Amino acid sequence: MKLLLCFILVAGNGSAAGNSKWEFWSEQRKGANAFNERMTEKWFAAAADLGLEFVRMTPDWWKADERDFLLGNSSKFEKINEADFAELKRVLDLAEKHGVKIVLSMVSLPGARNRQFNGNKFDYRLWTAEKYQVQAMAFWRELAGRLKGHPAIVAYNPLNEPHPARKFGFEGENTGEFAKWYEKKRGTTWDLNRFNDRMVKAIRDVDASTPILLDCWFHAGPKGFEFLEPLDDGNTLYSFHVYEPWNFTTHRINKGRYSYPDAMPKWWDGPTERWTKATMRGRLEAVLEWAKRRRMPPNRIVVGEFGCDRRTKGARQYLADWIELFNAKGWHWAFYAYREDKWMAMDYELGTGGVGWDYWKAIDRGEKPEKPRKDNPLWEVIKREFTGSK
DSSP states (O other): OOOOOOSOOOOOTTOOTTOHHHHHTTSOOEEEEEOOSOOOHHHHHHHHHHTOSEEEEOOTTSOOSSSBTTTBOTTSOOSOOHHHHHHHHHHHHHHHHTTOOEEEEOSOBTTBOOGGGTTTOOOOHHHHOHHHHHHHHHHHHHHHHHHTTOTTEEEEEOSSSOOGGGGGTOSSSOHHHHHHHHHHHTTSTTOHHHHHHHHHHHHHTTOSSSOEEEEOHHHHOGGGGGGOOOOSOTTEEEEEEEOOSHHHHOHHHHTTOOBTTTBEESSSSSOEEOOOHHHHHHHTHHHHHHHHHHTOOGGGEEEEEEOOOTTSBTHHHHHHHHHHHHHHHTOEEEESOSSOSSOOTTOGGGTTSOOOHHHHHHHHTTOOOOOOOOOOHHHHHHHHHHHOOO
């Protein structure tokens, strides 16, 4: 089966007939994320062999010719760096060679440098100053204009996990207070809906048909859909991410305290509770209500990321139950992550244990050993979705 590596594209109602990129999203697609430092031909060959239908990829971690990949300098974008663009084009050509479709996502934009590149500090300039939004639109207008004909790309994802409201303490829990805040900020640079609308129009200036994937509020948390406004553009997809609850899925926070489904955290440091499939559906209530109210078909909704640290207790059943729910709804989904080269916490081919002393000794010797990936019960939960095995 061919692998479709996506930098996510989505189309919607009223899409023009004959738009093959939109037609790609007409049926449920299952894929993976690739937030790697390098994208190699070996990686694409493995992804194609597995049968991934798409991959959501970001180039932000690739070695940049200047300060920030493609952007040159995220504090003052002027034009796309040519050396970086050549590398992006090379990778996209590799994807096409192996039949991999791409959803192209950016983690940084002008005035919004990802905190992993920014001294672990959130960069809110995109949301405070109009000039950075103008630069962000100029960036995507140029990028889309140069990539619109590339056969590997099936969607653009302008900004991964937008979070303007975090500056004011809103992370998706106190939605009543957020609603009051939003009424005051609506129509300003803080308004993600305004930003989305302007970004889509900028891309449409140069590319009329490539689907555009938009992440919702609150770092793309499911509750962000409650305040997400759909756009008058038939080729848009709408996305949320699922790492619910974060203090269970994050190993360094969990510390063995929680397990799925019988001992899940009720709140941050409170008692535990038993989760059922009804509990999981409840975590997606904002998405379900939004789709019902907007009469949005399932092929326009994408679970852009979901995952769980492979070492957490109950990870196998946790992933299986989310996948069952997503499949029942007919939503597209992309697990996090496939063979990431800089982080191993969600590399499910490694199973639930460590990688072994031989691996770390090789690292200490300055070598670059292969990670000890192999079939295992945890990986099988995901692998069977692409190979058809049960």
